[in-house]
Amino acid sequence: MASVQSEIRIKVPDLEALLARIFVRQGVCSDNARILAANCAACERDGSVSHGVFRIPGYIDSLKSGWVDGNACPEVEEVGPAFLRVDAKNGFAQPALATAMPRLTEVASSHGLAVLAMRDSHHFSALWPDLEPLAQRGFVALSMVSGLACVAPPGGNTAVFGTNPIAFATPVAGSNPLIYDFATSSMSNGDLRIAARQGHAVPLGTGIDSSGALSGNPADILAGGALLPFGGHKGAAISLMVEVLASALTGGQFSSEVDFSGHPGAETPKTGQLVIVLDPARGGNSGFAVRVASLLELIRQAGQQRLPSDRRYRTRELSVRDGVPIDSATYANLVALSA
Amino acid sequence: MASVQSEIRIKVPDLEALLARIFVRQGVCSDNARILAANCAACERDGSVSHGVFRIPGYIDSLKSGWVDGNACPEVEEVGPAFLRVDAKNGFAQPALATAMPRLTEVASSHGLAVLAMRDSHHFSALWPDLEPLAQRGFVALSMVSGLACVAPPGGNTAVFGTNPIAFATPVAGSNPLIYDFATSSMSNGDLRIAARQGHAVPLGTGIDSSGALSGNPADILAGGALLPFGGHKGAAISLMVEVLASALTGGQFSSEVDFSGHPGAETPKTGQLVIVLDPARGGNSGFAVRVASLLELIRQAGQQRLPSDRRYRTRELSVRDGVPIDSATYANLVALSA
Numbered sequence: 001m002a003s004v005q006s007e008i009r010i011k012v013p014d015l016e017a018l019l020a021r022i023f024v025r026q027g028v029c030s031d032n033a034r035i036l037a038a039n040c041a042a043c044e045r046d047g048s049v050s051h052g053v054f055r056i057p058g059y060i061d062s063l064k065s066g067w068v069d070g071n072a073c074p075e076v077e078e079v080g081p082a083f084l085r086v087d088a089k090n091g092f093a094q095p096a097l098a099t100a101m102p103r104l105t106e107v108a109s110s111h112g113l114a115v116l117a118m119r120d121s122h123h124f125s126a127l128w129p130d131l132e133p134l135a136q137r138g139f140v141a142l143s144m145v146s147g148l149a150c151v152a153p154p155g156g157n158t159a160v161f162g163t164n165p166i167a168f169a170t171p172v173a174g175s176n177p178l179i180y181d182f183a184t185s186s187m188s189n190g191d192l193r194i195a196a197r198q199g200h201a202v203p204l205g206t207g208i209d210s211s212g213a214l215s216g217n218p219a220d221i222l223a224g225g226a227l228l229p230f231g232g233h234k235g236a237a238i239s240l241m242v243e244v245l246a247s248a249l250t251g252g253q254f255s256s257e258v259d260f261s262g263h264p265g266a267e268t269p270k271t272g273q274l275v276i277v278l279d280p281a282r283g284g285n286s287g288f289a290v291r292v293a294s295l296l297e298l299i300r301q302a303g304q305q306r307l308p309s310d311r312r313y314r315t316r317e318l319s320v321r322d323g324v325p326i327d328s329a330t331y332a333n334l335v336a337l338s339a
Numbered sequence: 340m341a342s343v344q345s346e347i348r349i350k351v352p353d354l355e356a357l358l359a360r361i362f363v364r365q366g367v368c369s370d371n372a373r374i375l376a377a378n379c380a381a382c383e384r385d386g387s388v389s390h391g392v393f394r395i396p397g398y399i400d401s402l403k404s405g406w407v408d409g410n411a412c413p414e415v416e417e418v419g420p421a422f423l424r425v426d427a428k429n430g431f432a433q434p435a436l437a438t439a440m441p442r443l444t445e446v447a448s449s450h451g452l453a454v455l456a457m458r459d460s461h462h463f464s465a466l467w468p469d470l471e472p473l474a475q476r477g478f479v480a481l482s483m484v485s486g487l488a489c490v491a492p493p494g495g496n497t498a499v500f501g502t503n504p505i506a507f508a509t510p511v512a513g514s515n516p517l518i519y520d521f522a523t524s525s526m527s528n529g530d531l532r533i534a535a536r537q538g539h540a541v542p543l544g545t546g547i548d549s550s551g552a553l554s555g556n557p558a559d560i561l562a563g564g565a566l567l568p569f570g571g572h573k574g575a576a577i578s579l580m581v582e583v584l585a586s587a588l589t590g591g592q593f594s595s596e597v598d599f600s601g602h603p604g605a606e607t608p609k610t611g612q613l614v615i616v617l618d619p620a621r622g623g624n625s626g627f628a629v630r631v632a633s634l635l636e637l638i639r640q641a642g643q644q645r646l647p648s649d650r651r652y653r654t655r656e657l658s659v660r661d662g663v664p665i666d667s668a669t670y671a672n673l674v675a676l677s678a
Contacts, residue, residue, distance in 0.1 A: 112419030
């Protein structure tokens with residue numbers, strides 16, 4: 001008899017509350033727990049499932065290992081009239097960003113631009129949730145974060161870069177903000193692991209095997225090999241920029257410097273993050289968001305079926321209306337973890 | 340008897356003076372002529388030959404057509420303490436950037452960051468020369484410029500984007516700055532034209548033919564087809580960002596809005612450009628440039644043979660020592676144009 005996997009639907013606020021209890025259960029202070037739970041629930045809600053409840057075991061293991069401090073109190077410094085630094089104090093990036101956010105938006109409004117340089121931060125989620133509130137307030141924003149070394153430079157044989165995601169958000173008149181958020185590697189580590197588990201090949205050149213040869217076998221890429229950047233030398237240049245801006249400039253660690261060895265079970269990368277915020281009203285165009293909307297319309301008319309974040313907003317609409325779908329076994333496990 | 344193509348070597352200042360005379364001959368004012376000549380000579384000197392003297396006929400035809408104003412006096416506005424706008428007044432981007440540069444660097448020093456939003460500008464050169472002076476002064480800088488619609492979005496059949504280059508520059512301790520500068524299309528338009536002329540195929544997916552089908556035939560891509568972005572949907576997202584930041588935000592035209600029809604012979608795109616400047620000393624790291632140098636060393640050790648700008652600096656060294664190599668016929672033509 002085949003087993004039937006059943007699914008429950010949970011309202012977003014209930015999922016947030018459930019996840020917050022799990023974080024508190026692991027000793028995370030209630031403010032940080034609320035922020036992490038809202039972030040993780042938003043990913044699950046929007047179909048960014050690789051950054052949703054799937055990550056809860058990784059959060060727990062990292063907290064248990066003592067590698068990351070769930071109670072960190074981030075410290076914000078203003079090192080220029082529109083240049084903020086935040087020391088995440090070995091805590092998660094999201095509470096550090098939340099701490100800096102009121103001042104960041106205040107400065108971006110009054111000056112027309114602002115930069116936030118975050119260091120000693122653990123980013124274990126998607127990047128788009130960091131930028132969406134900024135774009136909703138009318139700002140254009142760019143962010144990048146370095147990770148765990150698992151990506152070799154082109155022609156190389158050793159991992160140096162993390163999957164080093166980059167995200168960009170812009171307001172769009174009459175619509176949700178457009179936000180893209182992607183790994184600068186050919187594939188995310190999560191997708192590579194899933195392909196390996198399912199025994200699927202990946203396109204040749206997704207990564208290299210342990211000898212440095214191009215490989216399309218996810219198991220070989222994972223076993224002593226490395227991913228490659230997306231888009232050849234161009235993608236590699238962007239990944240390099242992420243290390244320079246998110247790690248060197250912020251004072252955080254490079255992806256290649258993250259060292260879990262003293263903390264068995266740790267999974268979260270401790271590096272840095274950069275956020276650049278611009279007020280488009282200061283540019284040369286009073287109708288900025290209308291212009292962006294017309295550009296997107298042109299791109300759709302030219303035949304691109306799906307623009308960045310289209311699918312996310314569609315999934316969100318369904319999740320908000322009907323509840324977030326989670327399979328019953330996962331849900332039962334979350335409930336147990338929260339008790 | 341085979342013809343032998345001979346080559347002359349010309350000192351960089353002599354090449355600059357020769358090119359300046361050509362621009363002046365076309366009615367460009369001497370200040371603008373000097374700036375354009377230095378820019379074009381620098382490209383030729385460093386082996387960026389597709390932006391070197393090869394472009395002189397395009398400059399001349401565009402000036403002759405009345406499409407671009409060689410005598411434009413750019414106007415700089417400060418719309419925030421670290422937010423500059425410059426209206427290039429239908430002139431070339433380089434004189435507009437030169438006009439804004441003293442204030443841009445002053446503000447970046449005093450505030451730790453600065454943004455320049457340029458509009459109604461013709462960018463007909465490489466982007467790296469715009470950023471190199473900033474990185475030489477210790478700044479990190481990012482720039483992007485939109486162009487002429489010749490790139491279709493993925494899955495699409497109509498060109499919407501320009502080749503939309505993006506450039507990034509960072510200081511490196513004990514070395515020249517690292518600067519990358521690349522088209523966000525799969526290939527530059529110039530390289531595509533060269534492949535078509537030589538009858539070489541390009542990789543399948545470099546572009547589409549007029550029916551929208553993937554093509555590796557440069558002639559088909561040029562004849563009613565379009566290039567595609569580099570790196571699939573990710574590269575397309577970056578190209579979209581370039582339109583948003585370099586055109587919508589600055590108040591410039593989108594790549595798809597450039598309309599030469601009233602100016603036969605015109606070649607230069609009139610769009611916009613964004614420059615973001617950060618002072619890394621304001622980040623969390625006092626030894627920024629040393630950290631970047633250590634990162635680059637790590638990347639070389641991991642096996643990447645050539646980093647962005649390596650070849651350019653090597654070529655520059657030879658050009659400065661021995662003179663810039665130019666084939667005799669081209670040189671004779673330049674001399675004639677300057678007379």
